[in-house]
Amino acid sequence: MTALVVDTPPPRRIPDRLSTPFRRLLGSWEVLLLAVTIAIFIANSLASPHFLDPWNLSDATYNFTEKAMIAFAMTLLIISGEIDLSVAAIIALASTAMGAAAQAGFGTPALVSVGLGVGLLCGAFNGLLVARVGLPSIVVTIGTMSLFRGIAQIVLGDQAYGGYPASFAWFGQGYMSDFPWWPALPVFEVITFEMVAFVCVALVFGILLHQTAFGRRVYAIGNNVFAAQFSGIPVERTKFVLFLLTGLMSGFAAVCLTSRLGSTRHTIAAGWELEVVTMAVLGGVSILGGSGTIPGVVLAAIVMGLVTFGLGLLNVPGIVMSIFIGLLLILVIALPIVFHRIRSRAAA
Amino acid sequence: MSRLLKHRELLLVAIIVALVAAFAYRAPGFASPESLANIFNDTSILIILALGQMAVVLTRSIDLSVAANLSFTGMAIAMINAAFPEIPLAILIAAALGIGAMLGAINGLLVWKVNIPPIVVTLGTLTIYRGMAFVLSGGTWVNQNQMTPDFLNAPRLPVLGLPLLSWTAILVVVVMVVLFTRTVFGRALYASGGNPTAALYAGIDVGRTRFFAFVLSGALAGLCGYLWVSRYAVAYVDIAVGFELDTVAACVIGGISTLGGIGTIAGAVLGSLFLGVIKNALPVIDISPFWQMAISGLVIIIAVTFNARQERRKGRMILRDAAKSRARPSELAEGAAA
Numbered sequence: 001m002t003a004l005v006v007d008t009p010p011p012r013r014i015p016d017r018l019s020t021p022f023r024r025l026l027g028s029w030e031v032l033l034l035a036v037t038i039a040i041f042i043a044n045s046l047a048s049p050h051f052l053d054p055w056n057l058s059d060a061t062y063n064f065t066e067k068a069m070i071a072f073a074m075t076l077l078i079i080s081g082e083i084d085l086s087v088a089a090i091i092a093l094a095s096t097a098m099g100a101a102a103q104a105g106f107g108t109p110a111l112v113s114v115g116l117g118v119g120l121l122c123g124a125f126n127g128l129l130v131a132r133v134g135l136p137s138i139v140v141t142i143g144t145m146s147l148f149r150g151i152a153q154i155v156l157g158d159q160a161y162g163g164y165p166a167s168f169a170w171f172g173q174g175y176m177s178d179f180p181w182w183p184a185l186p187v188f189e190v191i192t193f194e195m196v197a198f199v200c201v202a203l204v205f206g207i208l209l210h211q212t213a214f215g216r217r218v219y220a221i222g223n224n225v226f227a228a229q230f231s232g233i234p235v236e237r238t239k240f241v242l243f244l245l246t247g248l249m250s251g252f253a254a255v256c257l258t259s260r261l262g263s264t265r266h267t268i269a270a271g272w273e274l275e276v277v278t279m280a281v282l283g284g285v286s287i288l289g290g291s292g293t294i295p296g297v298v299l300a301a302i303v304m305g306l307v308t309f310g311l312g313l314l315n316v317p318g319i320v321m322s323i324f325i326g327l328l329l330i331l332v333i334a335l336p337i338v339f340h341r342i343r344s345r346a347a348a
Numbered sequence: 349m350s351r352l353l354k355h356r357e358l359l360l361v362a363i364i365v366a367l368v369a370a371f372a373y374r375a376p377g378f379a380s381p382e383s384l385a386n387i388f389n390d391t392s393i394l395i396i397l398a399l400g401q402m403a404v405v406l407t408r409s410i411d412l413s414v415a416a417n418l419s420f421t422g423m424a425i426a427m428i429n430a431a432f433p434e435i436p437l438a439i440l441i442a443a444a445l446g447i448g449a450m451l452g453a454i455n456g457l458l459v460w461k462v463n464i465p466p467i468v469v470t471l472g473t474l475t476i477y478r479g480m481a482f483v484l485s486g487g488t489w490v491n492q493n494q495m496t497p498d499f500l501n502a503p504r505l506p507v508l509g510l511p512l513l514s515w516t517a518i519l520v521v522v523v524m525v526v527l528f529t530r531t532v533f534g535r536a537l538y539a540s541g542g543n544p545t546a547a548l549y550a551g552i553d554v555g556r557t558r559f560f561a562f563v564l565s566g567a568l569a570g571l572c573g574y575l576w577v578s579r580y581a582v583a584y585v586d587i588a589v590g591f592e593l594d595t596v597a598a599c600v601i602g603g604i605s606t607l608g609g610i611g612t613i614a615g616a617v618l619g620s621l622f623l624g625v626i627k628n629a630l631p632v633i634d635i636s637p638f639w640q641m642a643i644s645g646l647v648i649i650i651a652v653t654f655n656a657r658q659e660r661r662k663g664r665m666i667l668r669d670a671a672k673s674r675a676r677p678s679e680l681a682e683g684a685a686a
Contacts, residue, residue, distance in 0.1 A: 083467070129649065135656050138410065138467055139596070139606045143648030146593050150642025157638050274471055287468050317487075319585070323479035326472040334462045 029284035033299040040303060044310040051313060058190040062260065063312075064279075064305030065194040066253040067272060068297070071279040072205040073249040075297050077242045078280055079209075079222045081289030082130060082137040084243065086122065087250045088272035089148035094118040094254035096152040099161025099264040108168045115255040116248060122148055123247015127240040145273065153266040161264040172260025194256055198301075201249070206294035218242070222289030271322065278329040279304055287333060304328075356603035356658075360618040364625055371629040378632055385510060391624030392517035393572045393579070395617055397591070398598035399524045400565035402616045405599050406537045407558045408544070408608030409466035413455060414569040415591035416477035421447045421573030423481045426490040426583035433496045440499065444574040445567045451477055452566015456559035466558075474592070482585045490583040500578050513575060520568065525613050537561060541608025590641070597644050598623055601651040603658075623647070 044051045051057075070087050077084055097118045098111045106114070126144055130137045170178065176188040176196060209215035217238050220228040229235050258264055283300035285292030304325070311321050372379035397414055404411040425444045428435065451473070458469045492500065503513035528534040539547040540554040547554055577583045602619030604611030623644065630637055 129653070133653060133656070135652055136606055139600065139652050140649065142593060142596055143645050143652065145645070146590075146597075146641050146648065147645030150639070150645050153638045153641050154636070157636065271475070274475060277468075277471065281468070287465055317482070319479050319482040319487075322475040323483070326475035326479065330458065330464065330469060330472040330476075333464050333468060334458065337462055337464070 030293065030296045030299060033283070033296060033303060037299055037303050037306065040306045040310065044306060044313070047310065048313040051310070054190045058192060058195075060305060060309040061192065061195050061198070063308050064301040065192075065198040066256050066260075067276050067279060067304075068198055068301035069201045069256075070246065070249045070253050070272075070276045071283070071297055071301060072201055072294060073242070073246040074276050075280045075283065075285050075292055075294060076205065076209055076215075076218050077246050078277075078285050078287060079289055079292050080218045080239060080242055081222045081225065082239060082242070083141065083277070083287075084126060084137065084246045085141040085273045085277075086126060086145040086148055087246060087253075087276055088269045089145040089152075090119055090122040090247055090250035091254040091257060091269040091272065092152040092266060093122060093148040094251045095258045095264040095268050096155050096161065096266070098164075098254070098258055100155065102164045102168070103161060108165055111164070111168055112171075112255050115258070116251040119247045119249070119251015119254065120244060121247070122250070123244045124240075126247065127243030130243060131236045131239040149266065152268075156264070156266045162262060164259065164262060168259050169262065170259070172256045172258070194260075197252075197256070201252075202294060202298050209294055214238070214241075219290060222291075274322075274329070275304070275325055278325055278332075281329060282332050357612065357614045357618060360602065360615070360622060364618065364622055367622075367625050367629070371625075371632055375632045378629065385514070387624050387628045388517075388621070389511050389514045390628060391620050392513045393575055394591075394594055394598060394624060395517045395620040396520045396568050396572050396575075397595045398602070398616045398620045399520060399613065400568035401592075401595040402599050402602075402604050402611060402613070403524075403528075403537055403561040404466070404558075404565045405596075405604050405606060406541045406608055406611060407554070407561050408541045409459060409558055409561065410470065410596065410606070411452075411455065411562060411565045412467070412470040412592045412596075413451070413473040413477055414565060414572075414595055415588040416474045416481070417448055417451045417566055417569040418573045418576060418588050418591065419585060420451065420477045420481040420484070421570040422577040422587060423485050423490070423573075423583045423585070425574050426495060426577045427485065429496055429499045430490050430494040437498050437502055441571070441574055444570045446570070448570015448573060449563050449567035452563045452569065453559070455566065456562030459562065460555040460559040466562075478585065485583075485585060487585065490577075492581040495578070495581070500581055503575055503578050513579065516571075516575065520571075521613060521617060528613060533557070533560065538609050541605075541610075543609070593648075594623060594644060597648045597651070600648050600655065603651075603655060605655055606652065619651075 074084060074087065094115045098115045101111050101114045122144070126137075126141055129135050129140045129144075171193055174193040176182050176191045176193065182188060209218065217228070217233045220231065220233055221235055221238060225235060254269075257269060261268070279300050280292070280297055281287055282304065283292065283297030285297065307324065307328075308321050311324065368379050368384070377383055397418070401411055401414060421444050424447055425440055428443065429440060455466070455469050455473055458464050458473075459466050503511060503516070505512045507515055528537065536547070536552045536557040539550060539552050540557045544554050547557075576587060580587070598619035599611070599616055600606065600619070601622055602611065602615030602617070604615060604619075626643060626647075627640055630639060
């Protein structure tokens with residue numbers, strides 16, 4: 001590949017006239033994902049008679065809600081040209097800290113603050129090393145991935161923490177109908193707390209990325225870090241904040257996951273970093289930075305959740321599912337590149 | 349002192365000697381020749397894998413799939429040995445190298461021909477290869493009694509006072525020294541990582557060099573698959589989980605720049621030995637082996653910070669941020685083109 005190392009980008013073909021907004025929408029990645037979602041939904045409901053049960057579907061959302069919350073923050077980080085491979089290790093450390101706090105007799109509000117606080121601290125540590133010291137994020141987060149989970153391993157050994165207070169279970173197992181002041185409609189009996197959290201987090205990150213100056217800066221940094229620097233964008237600070245956000249969301253995911261499982265081992269959330277990155281990339285986020293949208297990642301989260309749930313209904317073991325995830329990650333990146341090359345070769 | 353700091357290898361030797369001396373103070377037997385030979389033998393597999401990783405890292409790439417490759421190849425070789433005990437060991441080892449090289453070639457092709465960033469490719473193949481090991485074995489173990497004595501004993505055979513496993517590592521080191529410093533391929537590895545654009549103008553096919561670096565890393569991982577399975581006398585899906593991080597750590601500690609183009613074989617070997625000494629010393633000084641992972645992580649972070657300072661000191665870059673984004677100028681160009 002000679003194009004890999006040539007400094008000047010190859011000339012871009014400029015169309016004679018712009019296509020209509022409707023046609024552009026049809027050709028977009030998000031619409032393609034939506035079609036895939038619907039197809040998988042139909043295929044699943046044909047494959048298993050139990051798929052369309054509302055309780056089943058409600059359970060299925062646990063497959064993606066926690067990972068997706070991290071994926072939204074990861075989306076912003078990848079758009080800015082960095083990556084965080086330590087997210088799953090942050091979950092392990094935050095969960096261990098919460099377990100230790102629960103053993104010490106702290107109540108639910110304290111546990112949640114501990115989880116979020118540890119997440120923030122870990123994110124700040126990553127951010128400091130990448131944004132301030134200027135180290136490559138891949139190597140730094142490979143190191144912290146080992147460090148954070150290693151600390152959890154030192155604390156826990158082969159033991160497990162349990163004994164969380166009953167009110168703590170609500171984050172991972174609660175339904176909206178459990179809320180005393182929430183309107184008592186039958187729908188809310190199958191709507192979980194995590195679903196609502198997922199929607200809220202998606203909205204917050206969607207607005208942050210697409211409607212604020214901060215979001216513009218993230219795109220600018222990812223597209224051309226020099227231009228961004230010379231335009232007066234605080235590159236270091238922005239990247240630091242993105243690592244903080246990723247840490248915070250990992251902490252929040254740790255709260256939900258720990259509450260759902262009710263126990264903590266040092267292997268908790270092992271391999272999640274891969275699924276979170278896959279989710280973002282499947283959602284149309286360019287791994288090279290500079291482009292991607294939150295709606296795309298929302299759809300990707302649902303697609304991955306439905307696929308793993310469908311495979312689960314067909315009794316496919318977890319490690320085989322991970323083959324699908326790995327293939328999905330590579331194919332989703334490879335196919336557009338291959339198609340693009342075929343098309344440009346045909347045009348030439 | 350600043351002279352010494354410039355010579356990473358000397359510094360590492362000093363640190364390792366100091367560590368061994370400190371541990372020997374606690375446990376007198378630690379520095380005995382047998383104990384040191386034992387540590388070297390224990391670190392042999394890491395050394396071999398780290399040299400493969402080094403080839404990849406030199407070209408500004410990373411191979412996170414080495415441990416999964418090791419697991420799959422080890423499982424495949426153990427199953428062949430269990431099913432057909434009459435196949436001679438030499439053919440099995442050749443098969444291990446071949447299977448490993450093939451898995452490495454898949455990584456290399458995706459990086460070279462499809463132009464996907466190496467981190468993404470190998471993060472994907474990491475789960476795929478380990479998943480394939482599960483599919484291959486159906487989740488079952490291949491135990492000691494199913495493997496032939498030849499298969500199990502070969503790495504243990506003492507030759508001139510050292511087990512064959514240690515000699516294998518020494519042989520690989522020698523071959524790699526020749527390959528990296530005395531061949532066109534070796535020069536191409538350094539050139540395509542140091543400055544891809546200049547390498548291109550010098551007539552080096554950067555993509556092809558990366559491809560062969562991945563094949564090399566894969567072949568060595570395959571070899572280690574056999575060594576691991578025969579050494580521990582068992583093959584199951586989860587062998588060497590997370591070991592890819594140790595290989596990256598060994599390289600980073602040894603001063604191999606993750607931005608490519610900088611590093612020596614001696615550095616990678618010493619980086620591996622550093623980790624090996626710590627791993628073997630933990631039980632001696634009564635620290636739980638659960639500390640191992642956190643220590644590796646901490647050492648990676650310290651080493652990468654140290655490397656970055658050393659590289660910056662050369663003063664090649666005028667703008668600080670130019671140095672930062674030097675990591676991916678080719679990718680920036682690609683991103684702008686996309």
